[in-house]
Amino acid sequence: MSDTLRKTPLHALHVELGAKMVPFAGYDMPVQYPLGVLKEHQHTRASAGLFDVSHMGQVIVRATGGYDAAARATEVLVPVDLLGLAQGRQRYGFFTNDQGGILDDLMLANRGDHLFVVVNAACKDADIAHMRAGLEGCEVEEITDRALLALQGPAAEGVLQALVPGVAEMKFMDVAIVDSRFGELWISRSGYTGEDGYEISVHADQAQGLARALLAHDAVEPIGLGARDSLRLEAGLCLYGHDIDSGTTPVEAGLTWAIQKVRRAGGARAGGFPGAxxxxxxxxxxxxxxxxxxxxxxxxxxxxxxxxxxxxxGGTPIGAVTSGAFGPTLGAPMSMGYVPAALSAPGTPLYGEVRGKRMPVTVAELPFVPANFKR
Known part of the structure; x- marks a missing residue:
């Protein structure tokens, strides 16, 4: 089966480091290392963890009129204010369908003369086809010769600053293109763990060198998909295909904050996207x-x-859990799910049916663990 799976540029390094490899979104990916999921999670919260997220899609959107033209075209597909996005900044967003559902969630960045988009691995082929079909007058280029690493945790700034001077000045959701001894790096101060950190796009043939340099620091450990999932769940962040999908609207998902006022009713560029x-x-x-x-x-x-x-x-189900795990930082189990709006207030008592037995569960505030982003 592994012969049919795609491999990231860091695959050999994962094997060398003793990772347990599993199929994920068509790739052979590390779910954990010898440290184990619990300690990997705790290490990321306390220090810094290095994640291979090269399976995700990296896409450049160009138009003859530069960034503004690319942004204006892309606003037809997303309910996000891209024209108002400053150069060197990025935003979280999503493609929607005619029913208001979410086709994928993604990151969109203004890199001066073009739009840079990062999409989920399982959706990237469909997303790229969606963009090519829907972005009039634009060139949509899938980047296939670069890896993507995420360095997350409170020690991430110091570790990366030592290798790439200047990144410490970046704020949350800043993006930059910088030269380094590992070639040109495309860096954003962002991530999906609730911690401060960076996502770093590096040319494939330099990826292992960069990863080894980061792992050489005492503060950094390699982290697999297992801890990545428990970290994002503690942070109250959605996993596409589980907590959000084509049948879930952004409002149901609690993602209304990602739809800027200019794209809402009464705004200067209100609507104009699928399912508006x-x-x-x-x-x-x-x-x-x-x-x-x-x-x-x-x-x-x-x-x-x-x-x-x-x-x-008795009774019929009123909702369902979409993600659940034990929260190492929380010190307790945690889940996310959907319930009727009338039952969504924190403190509402409910029951979950586990192996045929009803167990008490209480509606709670999100996130479970406060975010530590660099504002």
Whole structure:
């Protein structure tokens, strides 16, 4: 089976470091290293973790009129203010469909003369086809000769600054193109762990050298997909295909903050994206259901697919868990899921059905662990 999976430029290094490799989004990826998921999670929160996210898609959108033309064209596909995005900055966003559902969530950056987009691995082929079909007058270039690393945690700034002077001055969601002894690096101060850190795009033939240089620092450990998942869940961040999908609107998902006022009803460039009527109506009048945090009683996590009920016995499910795990920083199990809006207030008691038995669970505030981004 591994023969049919794609490999990132760091695959040999993962094997050398003793990683347990698993199939993920068509790639052979490290789920954990000898340190183990729990300690990898804790190390990232306390120091710095290095993640291989090269499976994600990197895309450049160019237009004859420069960034503004590319941004204006892309606003037809996303409910995001790209024209108002300053050079050297990026925003979180998503492609939507005609029903208001989310086709994928992504990062969009203004890099001066073009738009740079990072998309999820499982969706990248569909996303690129979507952009090529929908971006009139634009060239959509998939970048296939670069790796993508994420250095996350409170020690990330000091570690990367020692190798790439100047990155310490970057603020959360800044982007920069810098020269280094590992060639040209495309850096953003961002990540998906709730911690401060950077995502670094490096040419494939320099990726292993950069990774080894970062791992040579005592503060840095390699981190696999297992800890990446528990870190993002503690941070209350959605995983596409689980917490959000084509049947979930941004309002239901609690992502209204990513739709700037200029794209909302009454804004100068309101609407104009797929599903705008549904999404803007839900912003104004509310959505029927809502993504919430969930805190199960006891020590056992409630995993994805667990049905939620209002009563300990009888009745029909009113919602379901979409992600669940034990939170090492939280010191307790945690889940996210969808419930009717009327049952979404923190403190609302519910029940999750685990192996045929109803267990108490309480609606909770998100995130479970406060973010430590560099503002």
């Amino acid at each position: 009527g549904i999404i803007l109506d839900q912003i104004s009048n509310g959505a029927p259901r809502k993504r919430v945090g969930l805190r199960p009683d006891g020590r056992a996590p409630m995993r994805e697919g667990t049905a939620l009920f209002t009563d300990a016995e």
